Structure formats: structure tokens, C-alpha cells
Amino acid sequence: MPSSIFLMGPLLARFGEVILSKPGGCVIGQRPIDFHLRGMRALGADIREEHGYIQCTARRLAGTSITLDFPSVGATENMLMAAALADGETVIENAAREPEVEDLANYLIACGAKIEGAGRDTVVVRGCSRLSGTRYRIIPDRIVTGTIMLAAAATRGDVTLYGTCPEHLGAVIQKLRDSGVRVDVDRDIIRVRCEDTPNAVDFRTAPFPGFPTDLQAPFMAFLATARGTSVIHESVFEARFKHVDELLRMGADISVDLRTAIVRGVRQLSGATVKASDLRGGAALLVAALAAQGESEVEGVYHIDRGYQFIETQLSALGANVERIDV
Template sequence: MDILRIHGGTPLNGETHVYGAKNAALPILAATVMVSGTSVIEDVPDLEDVRVMMQILERLGARVRWSAPGTIEVDASTINKTDVPAELMQRMRSSIFLMGPMLARFGEVTLSKPGGCVIGQRPIDYHLHGMRQLGAKIDEQHGYIRCTTRRLVGTSITLDFPSVGATENLMMAAALADGVTVIENAAREPEVADLAQFLLATGATIDGAGEDTVVVRGCSNLHGSAYRIVPDRIVTGTLLLAAAATHGEITLHGAQSGHLGAILQKLRDTGVRVDVDRDIITVKCEQHPRAVDFRTAPFPGFPTDLQAPFMALLTTANGTGVIHESVFEARFKHVDELKRMGADIAVDLRTAVVRGVQSLSGARVVASDLRAGAALLVAGLMADGVTEVEGVHHIDRGYQSIERHLQTLGARIERVSNQVPV
């Protein structure tokens, strides 16, 4: 197991490009199951989760390959299995995205309960309830889910919560269903709209993706297409926060500021300078930021995936900031590790009170999940001395070669083989 060793205290400076979004790539790769012909997906990040999804597709019988850096080709015409490998599902929660596409194309699929980061309850009940409304029969036994249908039929579905995963799964299933499906209280995240754009490119008929109500008119066939996925807004936000935390100045190319309204506004509220010019975002911070309060919420609210790295920024802010985590109840696991570095944070259930200190100190810390790892990276970059981050495999699930990306901006960070401290 590797660790990331960070010599903190160096401001990030320079320019870099934002790569495609993991949270857009995974459902789009799952959607290729429904396509007759070859799908070419461009600007895909080379991440552990992406490689797991590719392995799943291959085990199902699809032909999958990297045709160029950042480009994946999928020919799903050769799929000959409907049992998704349990050991691979346990490695990645997003494998649940295969439920809708497999059910729509083959009329059956068997899955196990998905794995992934342990950040609180993330039930798949919304997925299952929606599939039943579309006409699927679902049998759950011993951790396995067996879904079958003679034919999916369009209907009206109202989600109790605007779940991104459920919205995407139902949208994919409905694309090949008979008739019209209306999804109310749908998730509005950019990745939902991006999946819809891919499906539209293959011949699907979808209206309203990215809004509260999505209307899908089912069709009999989807054709192959080339598609470039949307830039990763979470990677963008993490880099912006790292630059602000280190009192640096960076420019990101290929970003989409419209997907980052809440985070950009909060950064401005802290006193950080944020300039936007089409797909270019520049941040500059010359002094300690001001403390701010925020509450995570579904898009267009403050993204829960950036709560942890923003907390790291607030650890040395002037004043006291209050963070309320309204999406996941177990997403403060990074707090104890930040406190090891000298942060002053108190947690009461889903609320964290962050009192700014003069500086953090390097320490050996452990990433418990993907976004906690991002917080520890930001903290290590801003801290005095050396920080060693364990649990790097979590970070690798969402950030492509993060140490090389940060090195191009002047960070003193390296990946080394983990050694038990003496």
C-alpha cells in the first residue's frame, strides 16, 4: 500500500486542465450496455472505479478497451451474461448503475448489494422501487438482487429524495421501455444531464434532464456514438480549495463554472478572489480566508463531495465556521485526522464547528474514504512540516494521479511505498 508524503507550506501556482468527471463516466459506461454498436467515450479519467466498471463489462462479455489515453471503446453486442460479478460490485457502489441498462436490454439481471465508501446510509430502495414501478419483479435474498421483467413499461415515478443514482438508473431503464416515463423530484446534478446527453446522442428521447421533472420516451434501439464527458466539478473544486488553502494562485482550463456556483460563491465569501472567463477559472488568495458557514445540499446547493476539503480550508480561517452535513450522516470521519494536525473542530451529530487556528502541523493521517482523503491532501499542502497520508487507494478512486497533477502546480508531494513507522 502506498502513502502520499507532502511537504507543506508551498503555495500552489500555475495552470492546469480539468479532466472528465468520474461521476459522469461511470453511469455512461453502464449505459453502453444498451447500445447496439460501438460507444466511444472520451475524456474518461483513468481511475480505479473506472477500471472496475471496465472489468465488469468485460466479465459480462463486452469488448472494452482504452483506444487512446482518456478514450474508452465499448462494444456491448457480445454480452452473454446477466450476473454481475459480486466481488467487483463490492469494490464499487456505482456498479448498481448496471441494473437499469441490463434489465432494459435483457429483461433480467442479478446483482449483489454494492460496496464503496462507507459514508453513511445510501440505500438502493429508490432504485428498486422505481424499477418495480416500471414493471420489474425483484427478489432479494442473501445479499443478492434478482430483477426480471417481460417488458419495462413507462409510468410516472416520484422520488422521495432527489437521488442522483436512482434518477440515472431509472432514466436509462426508461430509454428502452414501452411508452413514456415521467420522473418527478429528479436529481438536478450536472452528471444527470450529461448522461442524458449521451443517451440523446445514441437516439434516446429525453426532456428535462437537469431539472425537477424528466420525461423519457422509450424507443426500441440505441445506436453507437462518440461522446465527450463533462469536466469533473469535484476535482475542479478540490484544486481551487487547495490553491486558496496554500495562499496560491492557479488557473484551471476546461472547467465549467456553471456547475460550481455554490462553491465559487463560498470561496468569494471567504475573501478569495475568483475570476471566471468562459471555461477558465482563476483563484488567488494572499491571506488567511474569513470563516463562513454552509450547509450541503443536492445540486445546485453546496456539494457534499466538497464539504471535507472546504472544512480543511476553514481550519486556518479567521473566525469560526459552522458546517451542516445534510446529505450523508457519516461524512465527518476526516475530523479526527484534521484534529491530529492541530485543527480545532467540534462535531455534534451532523454539524461541525470549525474554529480557525494559526496553522496546521504535519502528521501521519489515514484517509477513511475518497472525500476525506481530499481533505487530508488539502490540509497536508497547507500544513507546516511533513504529512503522510495513508489509505491512498480511496483517493485514487476519484483523483487521477493526484500527486502528478499537484506537482505541476508546484506542490512538494510524492507517492512512496508504505512503511510501518518505527
């Protein structure tokens, strides 16, 4: 899993050495770990890559200043965890602003870390000698929230979600409203209602607070039956349209040119046997299957399980006719 790279920063800071296998994950384009390695080297780590493994050593990490070439969420979080126990001050410029970064920083602060500016472009970490245990409640998963919102809209449903963070989904909520879907927000409650055929909308994925790349595929599934033609530009990952071929099997009218997808809305999708090739693409196939006429089978659900806990239970509770079949 790509998440394995997140062990590098905290283990290196705590034990002075860590050996990791090079991470894998969904095949959605290049996901280089150069930003992570560069950050650890800037903090004073010696890194060697041999035979598919990464060996990092450091007698003691030291504060530094680094500017990320791209506001990478993973690299920002790895540096936050490593710098929290480093000597001196670390300044991260062009840091990722995603809610998950800010939430991690708040958790580290609750453990005793000294961090300022999380959620902004520049983050300052003043290293301390040790962290302590704490109790902490993490933020709701905005991608799971957004996926259920899109499933409700795609099926012309009426769903109310509690315990959400609407401010983390501003771009998605706006695009749903632009398409004609009614989205009402009240503190931590989001209600999604779609009574008529939605209108086509265009969007471009971008780092937060832009439209999240992780909801590009589910939103495409929603737009597959919208009125008109939508244009989607994927600016984060260059190979994140693998779900398009499967949507075509369900009757969608979509064409792809490099990083741009043209979605021409059709009246109705039809059930088919499709296969998930990655996490968010698999979620898109679920959204499409719920909206399609007839029965669909989605294979490769182990991809979906990496990002959604008991998704079939959640959808069934909302009235979906869905079941998991163990083959």
C-alpha cells in the same frame, strides 16, 4: 463500489435480467438503494434479494410515473437508462438536477434516446426500441475542479484551471469569494488567488444547485486555518465527518454535534500521519497536508484513487511537494 448499482437499469432494459451483488463504497452514512429498486419495480421489474445478491427480471419494461422521495442522483440516472428502452412514456418527478444527470441524458439522446427536462425537477423519457453508438465528450469533473481550487486557496496559492464548467460550481465559488479568496471566471477558465488569511464562512450541503456534499470535507480543510469560526451543516449524509478526527491530529480545532461541525480557525496546521477512511475525506487530508507545516503521510490512498486520477501528478505540476509511496 456503490457505482455497481448503475448497471441495474441498462442491463435490465437490454437483457431482461441482471444479478448484482449489493453495492459497497465509502462508509459515510446510509446510502440505501431503495429508490433504485422502487424505480425498477415501477417499470415492471420483478426483484428478489437473497444472500447479498439482487436479482432483477423483466420480460419488457413499461413506462410509468414515479415521484422520488429524495432527488437521488443515482436513482434518477438508473431510471433514465432503464426507461430509455422501455415501452411507452416514463415521468420522473422530483428528479435530481445535478450536472451529471443532465450530461448522462445528453449522452443518451446522442445515442437515440428521447428525453426531455433533464436538469429540471421533472424528466420525461419516451422509450425507444434500440440505441446506437455515438461519440460524446463528457463534462469536466466538478469535484476534482473544486478540490484543486480549495488546495490553491488553502496554500495561499494562485492557480488557473482550464476546461472547467464554472456554472457547475456556483455555490463553491460564492463561498470562496465570501471568505475573501479571489475567484475570476472567464468562460471555461477559473483562476483562484488567495494572498491573505481567509475569513470564516458558514455553509450547508444540499442537492444541486446547493453546496455539493462531495466538497464539504475539502472545504473544511481549507477553513481549518481561516480567521474566525465557521459552521458547516451536512444535510445529505449523516456520517460524513470521519475526516475530522484526522484533521485534529494535524492541529485543527473542530467539534462535531450530530450533523453540524464547528471549525475554529487556527494559525497553522502541522504535518502528521493520517489515514483516509473515505474518498472525499481523503481529499480533505491532502488539502490539509499541502497547507500544513512539515511533512505529512496520508494512508489509505486507494480511497482517493476512486475519485481522482493521478492526483499526485496534478498537484506536483502545480508546485506541490508530493509523492506516492508503495508500501
